[in-house]
Amino acid sequence: MSVVQPDLKYTKNHEWVKIEGNLARIGITDHAQAELTEIVFVELPSTGKDVSKGDVLGNVESVKTVSEVFSPVSGTVNEKNDKLVDSPELLNKDPYGEGWIAAVELRNQDDLSDLMSADDYRKLLGE
Amino acid sequence: MRYHQADYDVPLLFEACDEQKIDDRFDPTIGGAIPKGLLRSDLNIPDLPERDVVKHFINLSQMNFGVDNGLYPLGSCTMKYNPKICDEVVSWPSVASIHPHQDPSTVQGALRLMHELEGMLCEIGGVDAVTLQPAAGAQGEYTGIHIVRAYHEARGEKRNEVILPDTAHGTNPASAAMVGYDVLEIPSKNGCVDIEALKASISSDTAAFMLTNPNTLGIFEKDVKEIAGTLHDAGALLYYDGANLNAIMGKTSPGHMNFDIVHFNLHKTFATPHGGGGPGAGPVGVKRYLEEFLPVPRIIEKDGKYHLDYDQPKSIGKVKAYFGNFGVLVRAYAYMMMQGGPGLEAASENAVLNSNYLKDKLKDDFELPYGGLRKHEFVLSGKPLKSKGVRTLDFAKRLLDYGFHAPTIYFPIIVDEAIMIEPTETESKETLDRFVDVCKQILKEDPEILKTAPHNTSRRRMDEAKAARDMIFSWRGYKKKTENAK
Numbered sequence: 001m002s003v004v005q006p007d008l009k010y011t012k013n014h015e016w017v018k019i020e021g022n023l024a025r026i027g028i029t030d031h032a033q034a035e036l037t038e039i040v041f042v043e044l045p046s047t048g049k050d051v052s053k054g055d056v057l058g059n060v061e062s063v064k065t066v067s068e069v070f071s072p073v074s075g076t077v078n079e080k081n082d083k084l085v086d087s088p089e090l091l092n093k094d095p096y097g098e099g100w101i102a103a104v105e106l107r108n109q110d111d112l113s114d115l116m117s118a119d120d121y122r123k124l125l126g127e
Numbered sequence: 128m129r130y131h132q133a134d135y136d137v138p139l140l141f142e143a144c145d146e147q148k149i150d151d152r153f154d155p156t157i158g159g160a161i162p163k164g165l166l167r168s169d170l171n172i173p174d175l176p177e178r179d180v181v182k183h184f185i186n187l188s189q190m191n192f193g194v195d196n197g198l199y200p201l202g203s204c205t206m207k208y209n210p211k212i213c214d215e216v217v218s219w220p221s222v223a224s225i226h227p228h229q230d231p232s233t234v235q236g237a238l239r240l241m242h243e244l245e246g247m248l249c250e251i252g253g254v255d256a257v258t259l260q261p262a263a264g265a266q267g268e269y270t271g272i273h274i275v276r277a278y279h280e281a282r283g284e285k286r287n288e289v290i291l292p293d294t295a296h297g298t299n300p301a302s303a304a305m306v307g308y309d310v311l312e313i314p315s316k317n318g319c320v321d322i323e324a325l326k327a328s329i330s331s332d333t334a335a336f337m338l339t340n341p342n343t344l345g346i347f348e349k350d351v352k353e354i355a356g357t358l359h360d361a362g363a364l365l366y367y368d369g370a371n372l373n374a375i376m377g378k379t380s381p382g383h384m385n386f387d388i389v390h391f392n393l394h395k396t397f398a399t400p401h402g403g404g405g406p407g408a409g410p411v412g413v414k415r416y417l418e419e420f421l422p423v424p425r426i427i428e429k430d431g432k433y434h435l436d437y438d439q440p441k442s443i444g445k446v447k448a449y450f451g452n453f454g455v456l457v458r459a460y461a462y463m464m465m466q467g468g469p470g471l472e473a474a475s476e477n478a479v480l481n482s483n484y485l486k487d488k489l490k491d492d493f494e495l496p497y498g499g500l501r502k503h504e505f506v507l508s509g510k511p512l513k514s515k516g517v518r519t520l521d522f523a524k525r526l527l528d529y530g531f532h533a534p535t536i537y538f539p540i541i542v543d544e545a546i547m548i549e550p551t552e553t554e555s556k557e558t559l560d561r562f563v564d565v566c567k568q569i570l571k572e573d574p575e576i577l578k579t580a581p582h583n584t585s586r587r588r589m590d591e592a593k594a595a596r597d598m599i600f601s602w603r604g605y606k607k608k609t610e611n612a613k
Contacts, residue, residue, distance in 0.1 A: 037520070038592035063591040064520070064537045088596065 001127045002031035005096050009112065010121035011072045016096065017115055020103070024073045024112070027100040028060065028091065031125055036062040039091045042084040045102055049077045053111055058101055060091065069101060073111040079103040130530035133189035134585040140173035140183060141602055171603075190585035192532055198558050199532040200485075202504045202547025203296065203343065205373055205395035206532070210465070213398070213458040222457050227449035231435055238433035241450065242426045244460045245410075251372075251471070252389045253382020254412035258421045259451040264370065266446060267390030267409030268302035268337075270422065273443045274388055274413060275335045275364050276306055277420040281441060284362070286334035292320050294343040294539045296370060308334060315541060318344045318497035320354060329361045339368040340384060341375070341502035343539045345482065345549075355385035364388060369409075372396045373551075374479055374503035377472030381412075388413050397459040408455040422446050477552035478503040481559060485550055488563040492570055496542050504549035506542050515570075517577045519544040522569060524588060525580035529565045 004010075009017040014032035018025040033039065043059040051057060057071040080102045084090055091099040106112075116124065155166055175183075193199070199206035217223065225234050245257040261267040272289065279286050289303035290311045300310040313324045319342065329336075336358050340348045348354070355365050367381035367389035373396040381389040393399045393408040401407075413421065423442045424435035466474065479502050486495065486505040493507040509519030523533035523546070535547035550559060569577065581587060599605050 037518075040592050040595035061595075063595060065540055089592070 002029070002034055002125065003096070004029070004031075004118050004122045004125070006118045008096065008118060009072075009115035010118065010124075011070070011115060012124060013070050015069060015072050017072050017112070018100075019112060022106050023078060023103050024075070024106055025079075025100050025103045026057065026069070026072060027095055028069060029121070030095050032067075033092050033095045033099070036060060036067060037064045038062055039088045042088045042091065042101070044080040044082070044084065045077045047077050047080055051075065051077060051104060053114075057104075060088075071104060072115060073104055073106055073108075075104040075107040077102055078105045130528065131583045132192070132585045133186070135186040135190060137183060137186050137190070139602065140175060140180070141171070143179065143183065144173045144175045192527075197530050197532070198550070198554055198562055200534045200548045200550050200562070201532060202506065202535040202549040203370065203538065204401070204535065205370075205392070205503070205549060205551060206401065207373075207395075207398055207551035208553035209398050209400050209458075210462060212465070213461040214400075216461045217454045217457050222454070227453075231433065235433055237453065238426055238435075239428075240460055241453075241456060242428055242433055244456055244463070245426065247460075247463050248391055248410055248412055251376055251380060252367075252369075252391065252412040253380030253384075254389060255382075255415040256418040256421060257391075257410050257412040258425075259408065259410045259456055260422045260445070260447045261390070261409040261411055262447050262452055263407035264368075264390055264392040264395075264409040265298040265302060267392075267411045268298055268366075268368065269305055270409075270411045270443070270446045271366055271388040271390055271413075272302050272306040272308065272335070273446075274411070274417055274420045275366065276308075277441065277443050278364065278417055279334055281420075286332050286363070288330070288332045289334055290325065290328055290336045292338065292342070293541055294318075295337060296339070296343065296368060299337045299368060303335075303337065318342070318346050318541075319348050320350065322350055322353060322357070325354065326357055329357065329363065331362070333358070333361055333363040335364040335366050335388075337366040337368060338386075339371045340381075341371050341504075343371075343547075344497060344506050344542070345371075345374075345501035345504040346497065346499070347375075347502055351384045359385070370395060371503065374475055376475040377468060378475060382414065387417060393455055393459040398462045399455045399458040406452040406455055408452050408459065410451070424450075426450075474552045475503070478550075481550040481552060481554060482548070484556075485548060485559055485563065488559075489548075489566055492567060493546065503551070504547060506539065507546040507548065508542050509536075509544035509546050512544070512570075515574045515577075517574045519546055521574075521577040521580060522546070525569050525572070525577045526565065527581040528583040529569075531562060531565065 014029045016027050016029050039060055039062045041061040045057050051071040051074065053071060053074045055071050056068045058069045060067050060069055081100050194206050194208055225237055231238060241259055245259060248257045249255060261270045287309050288311050289308040290313060291299050293312050293314050303310050311328055313328050314321055340351055342348055358365050364387040365385065367386035369389055369391045372391060389412045391410045394401045419439060419441040420443055422445055423437045423439050425439060427434045427436045482501050482503050482505055486501055489507060494510055496508055509522055512518060512522055519536050523536050526533050537545055538547060539545060599608055
């Protein structure tokens with residue numbers, strides 16, 4: 001059974017969002033990394049890039065497939081996790097911690113209300 | 128039947144030879160033909176007696192698995208048996224010893240063979256003209272999409288988009304993007320093209336729609352004529368990826384389905400060898416109104432003589448040196464002449480029969496998304512394996528222990544834990560039955576055996592993550608890496 005962190009928000013595409021004031025830190029869930037299997041390459045967005053909700057934020061490539069990571073919110077990319085370039089396995093080892101992908105400065109706080117709670121996400125997984 | 132792959136300790140040729148030793152039987156000047164000033168002494172060429180070289184490659188080949196060893200049900204790839212007589216024909220001096228720079232008057236037989244092969248492909252593809260130049264299916268796509276662009280430009284139109292279904296082979300978006308098009312992917316519905324989604328995505332910017340039929344799930348796209356009509360009404364072209372043509376030979380054709388451009392994978396449909404990236408052939412066929420855009424030279428027959436025609440001002444130009452990979456074309460020609468029309472039709476019938484036989488025998492042990500008949504291949508879902516704590520990957524690896532190549536896995540991505548099986552027409556019922564028995568046997572095995580498979584192969588499970596993260600492409604690269612590590 002995959003780990004769902006109670007204090008985070010989730011999307012149906014298996015991204016998680018951690019709200020840090022005006023910043024949304026984004027990653028992929030434990031379920032997502034388990035489905036992808038061993039991750040070998042991560043493509044990060046550039047900082048300063050403007051993204052709209054639903055835009056492609058980056059790409060995650062595993063031995064099994066390539067998957068797009070969508071931005072759950074609109075705003076400006078403020079930080080990206082450069083550690084993933086040399087150590088993509090962090091996404092497998094610590095998806096909710098060291099495996100974060102990017103942080104987006106929110107343009108619209110209302111975006112957050114569309115996200116799922118941990119309970120709803122657990123229901124989506126049906127585990 | 129027990130299976131165990133051979134396992135030798137085979138050093139690399141570079142490791143096997145003593146670098147200091149120079150074989151004095153070999154004259155590097157080739158009898159003085161090469162001037163001393165042009166000779167290099169720093170070439171790193173392994174220097175070994177013939178006997179050792181033969182041992183090296185024979186032992187390696189025994190540690191490998193190919194279509195000659197057994198069932199190779201790699202869906203989408205069509206790994207059918209290649210008749211040996213086709214290889215024999217290619218070794219004849221009249222084929223092997225001619226040169227592309229010879230005057231056409233001295234190679235009339237070769238030109239006739241190519242011209243006749245074009246004609247046979249026209250008939251099977253339902254098209255009016257064919258080029259044999261492209262060296263592989265993907266280069267065929269690239270050529271075809273160049274023709275799309277030339278067609279629209281000749282009409283004074285600028286169109287920027289190529290549309291694809293989400294089950295398309297990965298080369299389709301790559302080919303379109305390489306020609307400079309934006310790629311638009313549309314979702315499937317019940318395993319087929321969602322016509323409403325297609326209609327919604329078509330605009331005056333649409334250059335072409337690329338499709339395989341039967342599609343990647345092995346399902347025949349019944350609405351193909353409506354799809355073609357919709358595109359043609361919008362001024363766009365319909366491109367046929369010939370990857371699955373082996374399922375429909377003699378029954379229908381891309382041209383009959385109103386496709387405008389088609390590529391043929393000779394290695395899939397006409398039993399030429401799949402090179403390890405080696406020589407292939409991906410001829411492209413078009414309807415009459417696109418013929419003027421085909422690559423040059425065109426092979427023209429006039430009064431029983433064959434000529435090379437370069438005078439085609441609207442041609443997209445050459446896409447490959449000379450006339451394509453001639454040896455592969457000869458193999459395909461030999462195969463087609465040997466089969467004849469009825470034989471090719473029977474090949475498609477048996478490919479479809481074998482696929483449906485396996486599908487019906489296995490569908491209750493796995494899941495079969497989108498029921499019904501299939502053409503030459505089918506896609507199961509390995510989702511039920513999860514209750515045992517194993518995945519499609521583990522199941523596929525375990526198959527190797529029984530002397531089968533694994534099916535294609537995790538493609539297409541619209542099927543969860545996909546297992547894509549294509550038995551081809553060249554396998555017997557006995558082989559298919561044994562494959563079914565082995566699949567059922569594996570499902571009953573201890574999950575730990577699956578997770579640690581393969582056990583009976585020359586190499587155990589590969590570290591695919593390391594292979595992708597830590598790529599070394601050459602001996603030189605390997606040496607550099609190991610020296611740096613010291």
